[in-house]
Amino acid sequence: MRDTTQELERWLHAGGKFVGQIIVMHTEGGWELRHADDARRGELAAFSKWEDARSLANFDDTGAYRALKTAPNLRHGWRLVLPDAQAVRLALDYFYPAMIGVWLAHGRGEIMPVEFHDTLARQTGMYRITQKLTHEQAQRLIAKQCRTNGGCLKTILWQISGDVAVPLLPPEKFRAGATPVDSMPLLCHEGCNFLVAAARKMVKDESPAP
Amino acid sequence: MFQKTDSALVIAGHGSTLNPDSSTPTWKLAEEIRGRGIFGEVHCAFWKEEPSLRQILHCVDREDVYVVPNFISEGYFTKSVIPRELGLGEGPTRIGRHLVKYCDPVGNHPRMAELLLKRAAEIAPGVPPEKTSLFIVGHGTDLNENSAVAAKREVDRIAALGRYREVLNAYMEEAPLIAEWDRLATSPNVVVVPFFIADGLHSYEDIPVLLGIATESPGAASADRSSVFAKNPYRLRGRTLYYASSIGTEAGFADVILDQVAAFDARHTA
């Protein structure tokens, strides 16, 4: 049987440190997670249960809800002290849902990216209208929603369709290998529901009034 | 109770892009069931949040996976969206290295009536049921979701027990309207239980406004939303009104999830 927690632990012992905006530090009693900006700060509010990760992950510094957990707006000012790798894994699953699993699966060659065009083609109900999104609109939409600076930290593994790329974002945004070795790549293998919802809004806003 | 340490459990919820309340009961259930050590691993997956239904199988170590939808009714999400997003066929489905066993939604379980009765008794302790009208409130209007049908089914089950003077179904946006509760109910005591998975805008704000126990003040409710449940009972329109939180926050849902897993096995190993 596979053991995600064990693989995470192996990575941490081999020098893995950063997951998104979080730094994972080895301590005497186990592990400590902080916002990487707070790595050297004192006076941080201390938490000690992996379940605390959910409320820490849910709100940004202004108290607003973080619907997209890979948005670069993780809140500051806390440290989460955890006893073992199992607790680190569960906490990271709250901070960056699915990211450990997708990263390991990608390493094994099991991730099959889905073209954005196919993601939209699959939609039903109120999202069916997104099938009208043009390639040009998709390029603008993705450049805005997925941009690392202010949008989303993930590396994009998919194309819009065939060889239609997203030329408005830098090439590193699409290269998993561009992540430094001490950082876990956060990988997007398929356009998320936030992007699909934004596509719906764009199609509605930009279609000529009937 | 069974042991399935070689299997994984995935609880599938709706989730929300607007607030964390929608997924809270689903996460809590996962924590509760994980704590019991029945499954080798327990995960959540959502339609509107991450981990998404498209990502979750990459996170599951064990090959044998039960998926239980944490939904009140069988409808668009349980019949179309979840199977489509996971890539499910009929019965147990092989998806990559996983064998996925898709169970019935929690709201379908016969024990819902019992949980609704428990919630009603807790919110109005010592209040005699024979002098009480019990409302089960569904969303309504969401034709594809059949939430109105599900609420009516529970009302019929509870009414058949003959404990409450009357048991009524009501909806937010279709008749019978919960806003008319005082005209619909004939008893001096009225107990209202929302038949929803999560507490959120509907249970914190919309239904209280329709009942007349809160005023419409967008945002005000977010300060201390659960206070609406702490102020019971309400005396208005000549009645005594007790308002409960959504049924999905009931701890007994953990057992319902386990039952839905057992029911899947019973159906497919016979």
Ligand code: SF4
């Ligand atoms: S589609 Fe992927 S990269 Fe873009 S915002 Fe969603 S998760 Fe981030």
